[in-house]
Amino acid sequence: ILNVEQSPQSLHVQEGDSTNFTCSFPSSNFYALHWYRWETAKSPEALFVMTLNGDEKKKGRISATLNTKEGYSYLYIKGSQPEDSATYLCASRNFGNEKLTFGTGTRLTIIP
């Protein structure tokens, strides 16, 4: 994988259901994987930065896992609420490269 890819592109989830989506990134020379939450008309806001294979991070009902060997990360949302509606962006960074490469995002809509 040369680019950062996210799937699905968009997702509609019933309020109260749990959901997850995927970020795939180049596994060679991996340095860090970032997750951001971007609500319409607001700034993207950092959720997690993950660096270690097998790492799992949690913030409230949102959690993320990281597999650096195969180059993927999952973001999980438990018991979705309307305020979870947003676009979720991931970005990866490689060793020797100071820049982040962003995926196109997963647009999540929670249906009340």
Added chain:
Amino acid sequence: DADVTQTPRNRITKTGKRIMLECSQTKGHDRMYWYRQDPGLGLRLIYYSFDVKDINKGEISDGYSVSRQAQAKFSLSLESAIPNQTALYFCATSGGGTQETQYFGPGTRLLVL
């Protein structure tokens, strides 16, 4: 008050005009970035700066220039705007280090007619 501010928030301009987008931050970060976001594409890096004397091109720098006037200020200029520069522009800052979270401004929506 917001840590990263951008002005203007919205701008309509005509082809060929020079336009400047400004970014200011109160986080005390050395690193600042300009990105553009287009529908269906990820955030793409235009330019970045790691301190006042440092300017680096990103992946889509053609047609743009930047100025790092001070640690807290990083401006993006379109010397001669063209319609395909219509986009949402974000400024971001970071403090460096392993975690290096980037903090984004609210964005500037630019329309070039």
